[in-house]
Amino acid sequence: HEVAHGWCARLFGDETAARYGRLTLNPLSHLNLTGTLMLFLVGFGWAKPVPV
Incomplete structure (x- = not known):
């Protein structure tokens, strides 16, 4: 999930x-x-957010 945020940010x-x-x-x-x-x-847990 978090890597998708990074990929989308990279596209922009x-x-x-x-x-x-x-x-x-x-x-x-x-x-x-x-x-x-x-x-x-x-x-219930969470991952490190991807910096964008």
Whole structure:
């Protein structure tokens, strides 16, 4: 989901996500420590937002 935000931003000329190495489908680059822990504790979590 987050990588799609980066791809769309890149289509419009924003290279920020590419510079941060976030245009990848590798889930490890999108994990947020707090969001991942919350996923296991309460069943709701989140990823790191892609900078655009």
